[in-house]
Amino acid sequence: METQFYMPVRVIEGQGCVRAHAGLFADFGRRALIVTGKSSRGNGSLADAEDALRANGQSFAVFDDIPQNPTVECVRKGGEAARKFGAEFVVAIGGGSPMDAAKAIALLARQPGHALFSEEIGPDVLPMVHIPTTAGTGSEVTPYSILTRDDIETKQSISAPSLFPKLAFLDSRYTLHLPQEITVNTAVDAISHAAEGMLSVKAGEASDALAVRALSLLLSEYENLLSGMYSEESRRNLLCGAALAGMVIANTGTSPVHSMGYSLTYHCGIPHGRANGLLLPAFLKRCLQKDERRTRRVFDALGMDADAFARKMEALLGERERFPQETLRAWAEKTAKNKKNCAILFTEQELFEILSASVGK
Amino acid sequence: METQFYMPVRVIEGQGCVRAHAGLFADFGRRALIVTGKSSRGNGSLADAEDALRANGQSFAVFDDIPQNPTVECVRKGGEAARKFGAEFVVAIGGGSPMDAAKAIALLARQPGHALFSEEIGPDVLPMVHIPTTAGTGSEVTPYSILTRDDIETKQSISAPSLFPKLAFLDSRYTLHLPQEITVNTAVDAISHAAEGMLSVKAGEASDALAVRALSLLLSEYENLLSGMYSEESRRNLLCGAALAGMVIANTGTSPVHSMGYSLTYHCGIPHGRANGLLLPAFLKRCLQKDERRTRRVFDALGMDADAFARKMEALLGERERFPQETLRAWAEKTAKNKKNCAILFTEQELFEILSASVGK
Known part of the structure; x- marks a missing residue:
């Protein structure tokens, strides 16, 4: 048994950290492409980053x-935009979508003809600074970029050490006014990352340590997630928990929960975190049957048993989406084909049963 | 409150990992200076590294x-040896002494006139691969090199991001035949790192997560440390625990325990880990009086209260060295002058009282 741990992102956490460390942007070049969604204009993150760049005399395009x-x-368009602007680095601001897109854009800016899914990535990628404005994806500390592929009707990740951001700024003030639905879905995504990471063949002492802490931070906010009332401390716990869970999957990868979840998201538009949350309790229950010792550690970290966890997620996620059996069969088949990191192996039939128990009609 | 986490070392852990990943040495250049102590010839580590380098057609000098x-x-001599050999990278094999020396040698190889303690280090340092053969120092995952300064009669560290090794291989087989005294002293050093790190002003979620796990791994071996009987699993727990504790202090620094300990080591030859272990219980007890909430978290992670911890360390360390009051006054004075990372501040008198309680005549 061998494990590896690699987490080369410098992570700075605290209120006002972007402005306080504006000088750090200067290390990456004179011209930045800022990759972001629409909401970064409202939460202060974009203004902080722009002011930091201006303070250094750096140029940027958004x-x-x-x-x-x-x-x-979209990422091919972004890569083109980066080249046209002559960007020397990328600043990613937002949730999982902008942060993941930014990684592919940083790659395509340097390697415009890159095939993305069927080609080695190598080191030639623009350096990146990530600033998350949701607390879930952990993309700011992972080497993954999850993209939607219409050709094979699912989401698929690209991954390389060069896709790790150089620097991540965690300022929970940017998440203070996130809508309740996004807060819950992203928190559930982070819970899923930490739990799935503990079941990975790649799990090691460091990733387990971070997963246990991530679950403790995230679950400590459970009542607030239910009520939708968040203090500044709550937002910080969620953001830190999500980042720790991101450090976990950066090393462990995810599990069939994510693979199955991609189908729910691609075909039915169920938000990514919610998709994972719908599937995680039945998945963990099945894991417990198949490898009690290993799975027990996850429930120990969650601080509850399988039934209690299922009830809590039920209360958080509300009424479930339901799909016909033949749809679930197709999703199980697609998931069974994917390479997994999970230490517990599932047959296509078992995956179908997890899907049925989770979102079956 | 702001925290940072940075741990850029790729850590590979497992039996046989050096040979299994021999190819990774090839990334760092054609000529390696191996910096090591005498015992690496007996535990297999030097032979594994030499064979890995030979397999890549790389030259090396020891x-x-x-x-x-x-x-x-000694490190100036090493830097000279590296330059003479034309070393492009350094492979450090051994306990804290060779691993720490290797960092200063990697610096001096590139910057021969560097003043060490009174000059910025900068990025121009030979890349390093570290292979620990004791389980304590954590040097394989820190940016610190602790050197003995005869001019000011203590140990002092140099530190820079460029002093992080690029790669660390943890193979607990190299520690299987460590003498009992070294095993205990190094384990106690690692316990001290994790505990001190949790009390640092720089402690954050990630460092705390790693500290809690480190203490759990290290304390799970307490009975074996007492009896001197170690399984392969024990050796792995100690090595992983020490590495996690190293990741902690890489981010948090240490506390007055280490500062005071340096005097015990410099003046009286008490091994570094033992010196920390002699001081840690009284230090933590005093911390508990001054900041109960913060210190309680350390005892929670240790899984015992202050008295139980003091008794356990007593049993492990045996008869204490004792020093006259005037000696302790001088050490307290020296410690009080040093900049500290500890969130709990101590006066010179308080440091003297900790020293008195620990090693007073």
Whole structure:
């Protein structure tokens, strides 16, 4: 048994950290492409980053044409925008979509003809600074970019050490006014990352340590997630929990929960975090049957048993979406084909049963 | 409150990992200076590294003239050896002394006139691969090099991001036959790192997560540390616990325990880990009086209260060295002068009282 741990992102956490460390942007070049969604204008994050760049005399252009689940087409446009502007680095601001898109854009800016899914990525990628404005994806500390592929009707990730951002700024003030639905869905995504990471063949002492802490931080906010009332401390706990969970999956990868979830998102528009949350309780229950010792550690970290966790997620997610059996069969088949990191192996039939128990009609 | 987390070392852990990943050495250049102590010849580590380098067609020279607590003189000689050989990278194999010396040698190889303690270090340092053969220092994952300064009669550290090794291989087989005294002293050093890190002004969610896990791994071996009987699993727990604790202090720094300990080591030859262990219980007890909430978290992670911890360390360390009051006054004075990372501040008198309670005649 061998494990690896690699987390080369410098993470700075605290209120006002972008402005306080404006000088750090200067290390990456004279011209930045800012990749962001629309909401970064409202939460202060974009203004902080722009002011930091201006303070250093750096030029920047803003590329904010990022859909909810970024497509190959959108990142190719972004790569083109980066080249036209002569960007020497990328500043990603937003939730998972802009942060993931930014990674592919940073790649395509340097390697415009890159095939994305069927080609080694190598080191030639623009350096990146990530500023999350949601607390879920953990993209600011992972080497993954999850893109929507219409050709094979799912989401698929690209990954390389060069896709790790150089620097991540965590300022929970940017998340203070996130809508309740996004807050819950992204928190559930982070919970899923930490739990899935603990079940990975790649899990090691460091990733487990971070996963346990991530679950403790995230679950400590459960009552607030239910009520929709968040203090500044709550927002910080959620943002830090999500970043720790991101450090986990950066090393462990995810599990069939994410693979199955991609189908729910691609075909039915269920938000990514919610999709994982709908599937996670039944998945963990099945894991417990198949490998009690390993799975027990996850429930220990969650601080509850399988039934309690299922009830809590039920209360948080509300009424479930339901799909016919033949749809679930197709999703199970697609998931069974994917390479997994999960230490517990599932047959297509078992995946179908998890889907049925979670979102079956 | 702002925190940072930065841990850019790729850590690979597992039996046989050096040979399994021999190819990774090829990234760093054609000529390596191996910096090591004498015992790496007996535990298999040097042979594994040499074979890995040979397999890549890389040349190497061995510099093994490293005393127990490396001096400025020794690292200057090492830097000269690296330059003479035309080393493009450094492979450090051993305990804290060779690993720390290797960092200063990697610096001096590129910047021969560097003043060490009174000059910025900058990025121009040879890349390093570290292979620990003791489980304590954590040097394989820190940016610190602790050197003995005869001019000011203590140990002092140099530190820079460029002093982080690029790669660390953790193979607990190299620690299987460590003498009992070294095993205990190094384990106690690692316990001290994790505990001190949790009390640092720089402690954050990630460092705390790693500290809690480190303490859990290290304390799970307490009975074996007492009996001197170690399984392979024990050795792995100690090595992983020490590495996690190293990741902690890489981000948090240490506390007055280390500062005071340096005097015990410099003046009286008490091994570094033992010196920390002699001081830690009284230090933590005093911390508890001054900041109960913060210190309680450390005892929670240790899984015991202050008295139980003091008894356990007593049993592990055996009869204490004792020093006259005037000696302790001088050490307290020296410690009070040093800049600290500890969130709990101590007066010179309080430091004297901790020293008195720990090693007073």
